[in-house]
Structure formats: structure tokens, C-alpha cells
Amino acid sequence: MSTPPAPTPSAPRTSTSTSSSSSPSLLPIPPVLRRLFDAFPLLTYPPAALPARSPDLTSSPLPRLYVFAAPDSEGRDAPSFNPSCLKWQAYLKFCGVEYTNVPSSNHASPSGQLPFLLPAASAGGSAGAVGKALPARQLLSWAGPQSGCDLQAPEVAAVMELVDSRVRDAWLYALHLSPLHFPLAQSLYCHTAVPLVNALLSRRMRSSAAAELARTRSGVLTADEVYADADAAWAALEEILGGDEWFFGAQAPGLVDAAVFAYTHLVLGVRWDGAEAGVVTRLRACKALVGHEKRVRAVCGW
Incomplete structure (x- = not known):
């Protein structure tokens, strides 16, 4: 029976020593961790897509007013059952502002309260073109005054x-x-x-x-x-x-x-x-x- 050939010794790795000598301030990676990283290289995955029901904010032609409303009333022009939301729905209509309703809850609001408004994306909008969310207290200045009386009187x-x-x-x-x-x-x-x-x-x-x-x-x-x-x-x-x-x-x-x-x-x-x-x-x-x-x-x- 013939004797199997002896395994050929692998070439010595010089990258560690070279790296250590060229960058003395860095700690050398232990061989065990190096072999682990070689077997499982670090990957960067692309961003996950939004759920199918999520609105495409970058192409929204109208501002979105997040209000208390029935879950099936997305986009419908219906008055809210919440007085705070209904007040601003009516006021925006007085100002001639076209918007779309989005059923929501306080948990989704940046301020912790509804309503809040997300301005429409600018023309040709990218993700950065979507306006910052506006809480209710800013809607008066955003929409403009629409009254013949002095609100400070x-x-x-x-x-x-x-x-x-x-x-x-x-x-x-x-x-x-x-x-x-x-x-x-x-x-x-x-x-x-x-x-x-x-x-x-x-x-x-x-x-x-x-x-x-x-x-x-x-x-x-x-x-x-x-x-x-x-x-x-x-x-x-x-x-x-x-x-x-x-x-x-x-x-x-x-x-x-x-x-x-x-x-x-x-x-x-x-x-x-x-x-x-x-x-x-x-x-x-x-x-x-x-x-x-x-x-x-x-x-x-x-």
C-alpha cells in the first residue's frame, strides 16, 4: 500500500505582522476572530421597504392631516369625531387649504397629540423634500389668518x-x-x-x-x-x-x-x-x- 503524500504546508500569513508593524497603535486581531470574520464577512443590507399600506410621502400632492378618524376613512373628506381635530379641519377649509385626512392616534404624533400636519412634498420631491411635521399650535401661522377679528382681543x-x-x-x-x-x-x-x-x-x-x-x-x-x-x-x-x-x-x-x-x-x-x-x-x-x-x-x- 502506498503512503499518501504529506500535506503541503500553507504559506505563512504575513498580513498580521505587516499590519502590526505598519500600524503599531492598533491591536492585532486574534487569529480565532480573524478566521471567524473571514468565514462570515460583514454585509450591509439595503434599507427595508415600507409596508404596502404606508403612504408614499415623497409623491403626495396634498398635505396630510393626521386626525382621529375611523380606520377606513383614509383620504376621505370627513369630519373627525374629535373636537381638537375637527377645529383644525374646519379652519384649513376656511383658508382654502386642500388636504387629505390620515386616521391616526396620539402615539404617532411627534408632540404626543393630534392633529398634526405633514406638508406635501415639493415638486419633483425627494425624501428630503417632505416638510417637517407641524403640531396644531403651528397650523394657524402655517395656513395664515382667516378671520376679521383680532384673536388677541x-x-x-x-x-x-x-x-x-x-x-x-x-x-x-x-x-x-x-x-x-x-x-x-x-x-x-x-x-x-x-x-x-x-x-x-x-x-x-x-x-x-x-x-x-x-x-x-x-x-x-x-x-x-x-x-x-x-x-x-x-x-x-x-x-x-x-x-x-x-x-x-x-x-x-x-x-x-x-x-x-x-x-x-x-x-x-x-x-x-x-x-x-x-x-x-x-x-x-x-x-x-x-x-x-x-x-x-x-x-x-x-
Whole structure:
């Protein structure tokens, strides 16, 4: 039997020593790690593609307004069920700004709150051409003033305070803290496929609403007190509007009209039960406010 040839010794590796001598400040790579890196070279993979349902922001011809809306209302021109979002939807329409609605949640917002607006990409847009997300507080300056009244005037500030405090308190209490309307609030804001998650989200919303009301009110919170304050606010707004078409006699609707409409439209549109029927009873008696809500709907095409 013939003896197999002896294996030929491999040529010595000189790269390590050469590298070490040429770069004395670098530690030499241990042979074990070098063999591992040779067997599994470092690769840089291309960026992963966005999901198929993600919008192509670089080619969007219109600004995108991220609002609370039904999941199936992507791109549809429909009013939001959230007053804060609805106010800015209406205001942008007053300014003649065309936009597309994007159903979203606070978790998707850079500021933690909706709405926010993503301006359209510039012509020939690249990814860098997409505008920076604008929170609600910047939408007034971005869209431009659209009102004949001075928003800094004391009487205007008083109206906005009525809406943002007394009217808003009643809306929060009726929708989120009245057990009769827990199912309604959950159906509007909780859209996951897991019932337990929806229940937890609903409980978190109730806690947030209670905490917000506690910050603006002292003592024990009662429905009678909240709704009585809202009744007084509706009556005051009715008197301020009077026989004018728009608030403060403006020639066109502005931010004040959008703020009032955001609540009148939603309060009139909800079928309230039990004691919460009082939320809408006083408003229905305010003929000027009811007419104002109809005019705003006509201007917005809703």
C-alpha cells in the first residue's frame, strides 16, 4: 500500500505582522476572530421597504392631516369625531387649504397629540423634500389668518376660554366619564383586534379625562355642575353671536367659528342618553348656534 503524500504546508500569513508593524497603535486581531470574520464577512443590507399600506410621502400632492378618524376613512373628506381635530379641519377649509385626512392616534404624533400636519412634498420631491411635521399650535401661522377679528382681543379670548373650558369639560365628562357612553367612546378611539387591549385603552382614556378635569376644577366633580356650566356657556355664546353670520361680525368664518363648530357639530350629532341629554337640550334651544353649525357645514362641504 502506498503512503499518501504529506500535506503541503500553507504559506505563512504575513498580513498580521505587516499590519502590526505598519500600524503599531492598533491591536492585532486574534487569529480565532480573524478566521471567524473571514468565514462570515460583514454585509450591509439595503434599507427595508415600507409596508404596502404606508403612504408614499415623497409623491403626495396634498398635505396630510393626521386626525382621529375611523380606520377606513383614509383620504376621505370627513369630519373627525374629535373636537381638537375637527377645529383644525374646519379652519384649513376656511383658508382654502386642500388636504387629505390620515386616521391616526396620539402615539404617532411627534408632540404626543393630534392633529398634526405633514406638508406635501415639493415638486419633483425627494425624501428630503417632505416638510417637517407641524403640531396644531403651528397650523394657524402655517395656513395664515382667516378671520376679521383680532384673536388677541379680550372678548375673543373670552369666547375661546368658554369653549376650551366649560364646553370642553362637558364633552369630556359625557363621552368619557359617563358609564352610559363607555361603549361609544371605545368604538371611536379603540380599534385594535384584541378586546382586552381595547378595554385597557378605554380605561386609560377615562383616567386621562378625569385627570384633565381635575386640573381645571376643584372639589368633587359632579355631572350636574359640569352640565350647568356648559348650559351657561352655550347661552353666552348664543348672545355673543347674536344675529351675525360669523362671530364678531367677521365677513368670513375664522378660528373662533371653527372652535365653536367643533363642539356644536359633535354635540348635536351624538344621540345622548339619560342625564347627558341635558348636554344637547340647551344647545338645541340656541337657534343662532344651530344656524351657525349649519353654515359652517355648508362652507366645509360636510
